[in-house]
Amino acid sequence: MVNTGQKYSLDRDCMTLSRHVLQQLQSFGPEAQDLSAIMGRLALAGKLIARHLSSAGLMEGVLGFTGSTNVQGESVKKIDEYANRVFISVFEQSGLVCRLASEEMDKPYYIPENCPIGRYSLLYDPVDGSSNSDINLNIGSIFSIRQQEGMDEDGQARDLLQNGRKQLAAGYILYGPSTMFVYSLGTGVHAFALDPSLGEFILSRENIQIPESSSTYSVNEGNFWQWDESVRDYIRYVHEQEGYTARYSGALVSDFHRILYQGGVFLYPGTVKKPQGKLRLLYETAPLAFLVEQAGGRASTGETEILDVVPEKLHERTPLIIGSKENVALVESFVQQGTRASQEAVTK
Ligand code: AHG
Ligand code: MN
Ligand code: MN
Secondary structure, eight states, X not given: OOOHHHHHHHHHHTOBHHHHHHHHHTOOSHHHHHHHHHHHHHHHHHHHHHHHHXXXXXXXXXXXXXEEEOTTSOEEEHHHHHHHHHHHHHHTTOSSEEEEEETTOSSOEEOGGGTTTOOEEEEXXXXXXXXXXXXXXXXXXXXXXXXXXXXXXXXXXGGGOSOXXXXXXXXXXXXXXXXXXXXXXXXXXXXXXXXXXXXXXXXXXXXXXXXXXXXXXXXOGGGGGGSOHHHHHHHHXXXXXSSOEEOOOSOHHHHHHHHHHHOOEEEEOOOSSOTTOSOBIIIIIHHHHHHHHHTTOEEEOSSSBGGGOOOSSTTOBOOEEEESHHHHHHHHHHHHHHHHHHHHHHHO
């Protein structure tokens, strides 16, 4: 006989990611099976990258730069290249994902053997926060799943140029003291922790709800000189209030993870050098916006909900204000006041 305590712990240990997906969708139908299998492959990618990172200080060829630059003009790290390849490899021979698009690839990548039946596209940031990798600090991977609605003849992938509400699923993997897999299928946000003894992601927190507000803000204040006056006004306001705390890790995934659990706001506004900010819509801001809305928070460009932004190109950037509802609304009120003031100045 199994006693109650043992049963509880067995139930918990058996709530693996793939089982959780089927439970969320309340179906064993083909789409549910596909999404469950996709999450299983993404989990394998996460485990492979986590394993690679765990030997970073011991093995040659993990850390440092490759010497090349990606389509964004950013220096590519060996870990970016490795992780990008991992996501491709785990979906080969899967029959699931026909096309992948990532920060590290100029154009979408097709896996021809999957395309006759693979109904999905995977968009991903293989390593987010890669400047943290050489110093053994938190980094992550971000992913988004969309239905594939067309093939692209010229590498433009026009069917991907739709708003973020078209996402079927989104999530991230956080490589921290433990490896965590956080995802949503549009039915709440759920977090799993990697149990190294089992090699499985086991449910850690279900239906995460972000606090309505918090006094934590997360932004690279080194860009102050490059911001619009309205963003500077918000930061001046924060500095004059009692109780605010700044936290900025250099990896969006880890700043977002903290905010998801504890509340607050992350912002990456446009700068003089990058008017649309640094972060990319399809595989950074839209997936996290999908998650934050599912957790009861918000994500905005300052003027528009991130999930309503329709990109014109694959690697499009957006300003980002994301987190607790009240914090996001406060930043927005500063940004919109600035927009009104500049419009009035033009009409005068
Ligand atoms: P990536 O490593 O995928 O290029 O992303 C880095 C991003 C994001 O993770 C982080 O929040 C931000 O860049 C940090 O940028 P700054 O150094 O300009 O603050
Ligand atoms: Mn990134
Ligand atoms: Mn990246």
